[in-house]
Amino acid sequence: xxxxxxxxxxxxxxxxxxxxxxxxxxxxxxxxxxxxxxxxxxxxxxxxxxxxxxxxxxxxxxxxxxxxxxxxxxxxxxxxxxxxxxxxxxxxxxxxxxxxxxxxxxxxxxxxxxxxxxxxxxxxxxxxxxxxxxxxxxxxxxxxxxx
Numbered sequence: 001x002x003x004x005x006x007x008x009x010x011x012x013x014x015x016x017x018x019x020x021x022x023x024x025x026x027x028x029x030x031x032x033x034x035x036x037x038x039x040x041x042x043x044x045x046x047x048x049x050x051x052x053x054x055x056x057x058x059x060x061x062x063x064x065x066x067x068x069x070x071x072x073x074x075x076x077x078x079x080x081x082x083x084x085x086x087x088x089x090x091x092x093x094x095x096x097x098x099x100x101x102x103x104x105x106x107x108x109x110x111x112x113x114x115x116x117x118x119x120x121x122x123x124x125x126x127x128x129x130x131x132x133x134x135x136x137x138x139x140x141x142x143x144x145x146x147x
Contacts (some may be wrong), residue, residue, distance in 0.1 A: 021066040023135065024048055033135055037066055042044030045143050053143070062134035063145050071130065073119050076100060133146045 021037040024044035038044045044063045079100045086094035123129045 002108075021068075021133075022063055023066050024061050024063045024134075024141075026058055026061055028138055028140070035066065037133075041139075041141060045141060048143055055142070059142065059144055060140050062138050063141045064138040066132045066133040067136050069130045071116070071119075072112055073115035075108055075115050078115060079111075 019039075021039065023033050023037060024035050024047065025033045027069075028092055035044070035047065038047060042065050042108050043063070047062050068084055083094070083098065083100065120129070
């Protein structure tokens with residue numbers, strides 16, 4: 001149930017903008033909630049009643065908002081890696097090449113955004129975008145039919 005807390009200026013592939021999605025589970029403290037995405041709390045309850053209640057229905061389930069994982073690429077880490085590669089390959093000759101020096105925060109933000117877009121496009125092309133989420137705002141919901 002980890003929650004990402006940093007502010008990203010570039011939101012990667014939010015499904016239909018900021019539309020809320022929900023999921024449900026029988027127990028509140030389960031490490032992995034495995035029932036997929038639903039467009040409403042009511043749809044979560046319907047899924048439980050239709051597919052899981054069976055002969056021993058619960059009186060309540062837990063419903064949470066899904067917060068999809070959104071990644072970003074850290075441009076400064078990429079540049080640091082390039083500087084390290086240059087030193088490993090060329091030694092002291094590369095010491096004068098320091099593309100990370102003198103870069104302002106706006107330039108780093110621009111690089112982060114551009115690299116994130118490139119990686120996002122590549123992941124989409126190879127059908128490998130992240131499809132997992134954290135859960136937030138967990139609430140106990142009654143699932144008794146007719147109540």
